[in-house]
Amino acid sequence: MNCLDREYYPVFTVLFFTVVALVIFWPVLDMVVLSASLAVVLMPLHSRLSRSTRSVISAAIITISLFLLAAVAAFGTLLMLRANAGLINQIFATIGSWLANPATRPGAFGITISKDLLMAWLARGNALFVNYWTTIVNNLLLVVFKGLVFFLSFFLLLLKGTEIRDRIFRHLPQPVKSYCDQLVPVTIDTLYVIYIVQFAIAALTFFIAIPVFYLLGYGNILFYSFFAAFCEIIPILGSSVAFIIVGAYALALGDLRGLLIMVILGYIVVSALPEIYIRPVLVGRRVKINPVIMFVGLIGGLLTLGLAGFVLGPLIIVLVMRSYRIWTDER
Numbered sequence: 001m002n003c004l005d006r007e008y009y010p011v012f013t014v015l016f017f018t019v020v021a022l023v024i025f026w027p028v029l030d031m032v033v034l035s036a037s038l039a040v041v042l043m044p045l046h047s048r049l050s051r052s053t054r055s056v057i058s059a060a061i062i063t064i065s066l067f068l069l070a071a072v073a074a075f076g077t078l079l080m081l082r083a084n085a086g087l088i089n090q091i092f093a094t095i096g097s098w099l100a101n102p103a104t105r106p107g108a109f110g111i112t113i114s115k116d117l118l119m120a121w122l123a124r125g126n127a128l129f130v131n132y133w134t135t136i137v138n139n140l141l142l143v144v145f146k147g148l149v150f151f152l153s154f155f156l157l158l159l160k161g162t163e164i165r166d167r168i169f170r171h172l173p174q175p176v177k178s179y180c181d182q183l184v185p186v187t188i189d190t191l192y193v194i195y196i197v198q199f200a201i202a203a204l205t206f207f208i209a210i211p212v213f214y215l216l217g218y219g220n221i222l223f224y225s226f227f228a229a230f231c232e233i234i235p236i237l238g239s240s241v242a243f244i245i246v247g248a249y250a251l252a253l254g255d256l257r258g259l260l261i262m263v264i265l266g267y268i269v270v271s272a273l274p275e276i277y278i279r280p281v282l283v284g285r286r287v288k289i290n291p292v293i294m295f296v297g298l299i300g301g302l303l304t305l306g307l308a309g310f311v312l313g314p315l316i317i318v319l320v321m322r323s324y325r326i327w328t329d330e331r
């Protein structure tokens with residue numbers, strides 16, 4: 001028994017220092033988690049490229065390609081925001097004037113949130129979608145640092161990830177290694193489906209939002225649909241943010257018909273339905289987890305861990321359920 005206990009000492013030591021590292025590097029943990037998950041997803045591509053070139057060159061090519069893809073997406077988003085700057089300013093200015101009016105009483109519309117809190121949310125929206133250049137400049141050092149951490153972590157994990165995993169597994173006690181060997185495939189499957197479903201739902205949001213904004217009758221249908229899809233692809237926002245903003249704009253204009261369209265067709269059908277039903281079903285079906293449990297993991301992860309929870313929430317749920325099944329099967 002004592003020998004078995006001593007065998008687990010290195011494992012406990014590694015776990016202890018892992019927890020310490022997580023606490024210290026918490027501000028950039030989301031970038032490390034996202035880079036690690038993407039490295040796992042793109043590892044087969046790296047392995048294929050490594051057959052015809054050096055491993056470091058393959059990792060560099062994939063990292064640079066990912067950086068260029070992110071840069072093009074960011075540049076295209078900024079161009080879209082700039083091209084519709086007048087419309088965005090009008091939306092937020094109208095909502096701001098409505099909230100600033102002493103006669104405005106949000107409670108009359110069933111909104112139980114205070115006006116001060118609504119004004120604070122509006123200020124955050126202004127910082128994100130109206131004064132985005134000021135927000136970027138004010139947080140430039142943090143943005144650059146997080147970007148550096150993300151791409152450096154991605155490159156190193158892509159290059160050395162398999163080697164690190166093999167070294168760790170080689171020194172694990174056999175019972176622990178047996179569990180980990182069974183958890184690796186489901187981990188990879190989960191990460192694949194998380195990213196595939198995320199982009200699929202963002203694309204679905206764009207297309208099913210088009211008829212909703214057509215019915216709204218405010219014009220700029222493609223921009224509004226792009227705005228909803230853009231918010232959807234960012235996990236900590238979600239397309240609901242776009243429909244809430246446009247719904248608040250309709251309310252500020254006194255357009256109750258537009259408000260009902262945004263609430264019923266926009267928020268419930270286009271935004272909530274994919275998050276509550278489609279995403280948990282698609283992810284849960286792939287990894288054989290009940291959609292309700294998967295929904296709890298998705299929402300709970302985002303609420304408690306922020307951007308990192310987009311990956312960690314469902315992944316933890318899957319690993320817990322899979323570990324339980326392994327334990328019960330062995331008995």
